[in-house]
Amino acid sequence: MNKKKILFILLIVIALLPLAIKSNNFRHIMILFVLFAGLGEAWNIITGYAGQTSFGHAAFFGIGAYTSAVFVWKFGILPWYGLLAGGIIALVVASxxxxxxxxLSGHYFAIATLAIGEIILQVFVSWDYVAGATGIMIPMKERGLLNMQFHPRNKLAYFYIIFALFVFVLIITYLVESSKMGFYLKTIRESHEAARALGINTTRYKLYAMGISAFLTAILGGFYAQYVMYIDPFMVFPLSISMQIVLLTVLGGLGNIFGPIIGAAILIPLSQYTRIIFGGTGMGLDLIIFGLLVVVIACYQPHGLVGLIQNIRQKGVEEDERTPARG
Amino acid sequence: MVAQVITSGLLMGFIYALVAVGLTLTWGVLDIINFAHGEYLMLSMYTAFWLYSLLHLDPLISLPIAAFTLYIIGYLTYKLVVKKVINAPALVALLATFGLSLFFRNTAQFLFSPNSRFINESIVVDKKIELGTIIIGMPKLVASIGSIIMVFVIYYFIEKTRTGKAIKATAQDKATAQLMGINTEKIYALTFGISGAAAGIAGAFMSTFYSIYPESGLMYGLLAFVIVALGGFGNIMGALYGGLIIGLTEALGGYFLGTQFKYAIVFLIYLIVIQFKPKGLFGW
Structure with missing residues (x-):
């Protein structure tokens, strides 16, 4: 079975799951799962394929969230335009x-992106035009697809919107990965010097990768604002969002289109269910367990879960090859 | 007034430097970003607090206990976690230490509640020195003098002693260091222990004038990243100068532009400096 077929089947399963299980809690977790899988795919473009570790993607997520929120709140413009505008603004800021x-190279670049993320957070906290630390409450509009507002219990509608956006992100990721640019990016990741020696304009392609990645991240951020209907800077710009994107992609498998899907499928339900089961005490028990599990997974599955699956498949292939030889 | 701001910025800078020295050691020697470093600071502050609250020990007297406790925690961090991820792709170690920082922070919240706590009895509390118009609080003064002494002690240890040279050799080339008969496994564990102890000492000093709560170490951990990157990874003197620059920037930025912007300015200064020195001020 080739990669495309597996991905296609996986997508159908994801699309049908919320129909089969009617719990609103479950559907909410599915929405977050698809959202974060998408964020992981977008982040994968700059870090997984191009090898430039970004710790600042919350900045683009937040810019997207704020743009779509401000569009509805200040100007009464449909959130769909806000999504697009957020993506474009994030692309410009990212460039x-x-x-x-x-x-900068290696860790120096990573720390620089972390610094950029923190600066943008501080700016939004003290920026009066977007209500600073108070945050923005998105006003109620007529319910429907156009305004991206539905009955709060109608999680299915939100799910299929984010699912469509996720498929869009996947298509872009797939196009980037299989194009000439994808090969350039992987060359840059493996050796910056070699890429330059081959005549690749490394800065330009890294910029393209960062721009696309930021654009997609912001679109997903825009959806998030419309879904939760209230945002403040500490919700959409914190380092913890950047880190969550990093965590789930590394956990699933870096530089692999399945990585973020697998990582998000494990990490998001894990964090949500530990919160539902242990979070009620308000004493952080959920995050203690979550933190420990992250440590354990990192220690015992260092190559990501995709690595584990590949190992199993490789063993299977080796055994298949051996069998006919014996006969 | 500006002189006052500069003084207080420099004093904080020395403390930041000690926190950053701990981080720069593990970063330089093991090439690992330890996201739990800020939490070491928090754990040390709680150690000082409980020794004060249960045994009535002055934080300045119980300081060696806090340092030793954090040495052990650093040592165990290596033995139980970092050792398993050290040969994995670079971001996996980060994943592990990030999980660890969540674990430390929330365990502190679970055990000690999210409330802020203060140590209000210590020989330095409520004392101050006046130099003309400049007023220096005794807790900060003692903390920064203590910190600068510790920075130089660690510097001397790394540069002059046999073990220190073994640490440097391991940082430069692990395989060659092993061929020279250095037990790199021991060196790694020791480096993590020293890194913890440095944060431990800084935390014990800070507990005399800073509120103690589960997120105490969060911002200092972030600042330490920037200081280390500013000074150049693995460079102790770089961490000292980086700490001073960040301390000054924070104080002056807060004074001239408002406290809400002080961290934004700090991060901005890093981005500007790194334009001219892409590998930090003292990087190679």
Whole structure:
């Protein structure tokens, strides 16, 4: 079975699951799962394929969330335009801030993106135009697809919107990965010097990768704002969002289109269910368990869960090859 | 007034430097980003607090206990967690230490509640020195003098002693260090222990003037990243100068532009400096 077929079957399963299980809690977790899988795919473009570790993707997520929220709240413009505008603004911001940062390598680049993320958070906290630390409450509009507002219990509608956006992100990721640009990015990841020696304009392709990644991240952020209907800077810009994206992608498998899906499928239900089961005490028991599990997974499955699956499949292949030889 | 701000920025800078020295050691020697480093600071502050609250020990007297406790925690971090991920792809170690930081922070919240606690009895509390118009609080002064002494002790240890040279050799080339008969496994564990102890000492000093709560270490952990990157990974003197620059920037930025912008300015300064020195001020 090839990669495309597996991905297609996986998508159908994801699309049908919320229909089969009617619990609203479950559907909410499915929405978050698809959202974060999408964020992981977007982050994978710059870090997994191009090898530039970004710890600042919450900045783009937040820019997307704020743009779509401000569009509805200040101007009464449909959130769909807000999603697109958020993506474009994030793309522009990403190009401006990462151009100087691309001079840096390795950890220095990672810390620079972390710094950029923190600066943007601080700016939004003290920016009066977007209500600073108070946050924005998205006003109620007529329910329907156009306004992206539904009955709060109608999680299915939200799910299929984010699912469609996720498929869009996957298509873009797939196009990037299988194009000439994808090969350029992987060359840059393996050896910056070799890529330059081959005549690849490394800064330009890293910029393209960062721009696409930021654009997609912001669109997903825009959806998030419309879904939760209230945002403040500490919800959409914190380091913990950047880190969650990093965690689930590394956990699933870096630089692999299945990685973020597998990582999010494990991490999001894990964090949500530990919160539902242990979070009621308000004493952080859920995060103690979550933290420990992350440590354990990192220690015992260092190559990501995709690595585990590949190992099993490789063993299977080796055994298949051996069998006819014996006969 | 500006002189006052500069003084207080420099004093904080020395404390930041000690926190960052711990981080730069593990970063330089093991090439691992320890996201739990800020939590070491928090754990040390709680150690000082409980010794004060249960045994009535002055934090400055119980300081060696806090340092030793954090040495052990650092040592165990290596033995139980980092050792297993050290040969994995770089981001996996980060995943592990990030999980660890969540674990430490929330365990503290679970055991000690999220309330802020203060140590209000210590020989330094409520004392101050006046130099003309500049007023220096005794807790901060003692903390920063203690921190600068510790930075130089660690610097001396790394540069001059046999074990320190073994640490440097391991940082430069692990395989060659092993061929020279250095037990790199021991060196790694020791480095993590020293890193914990450095944060432990800084935390014990800070407990005399800073509120103690589960997220105490969060911002200092982030600042330590920036300081280490500013100074160059693995460079102790770089961490010292980086700490001073960040301390000053924070104080002056907060004074001239408002406290809400002080961290934004700190991060901005890092981004500007790194434009001219892409590997930090003292990186190679």
């Amino acid at each position: 401006i801030v990462s151009y100087p940062a691309f001079k």
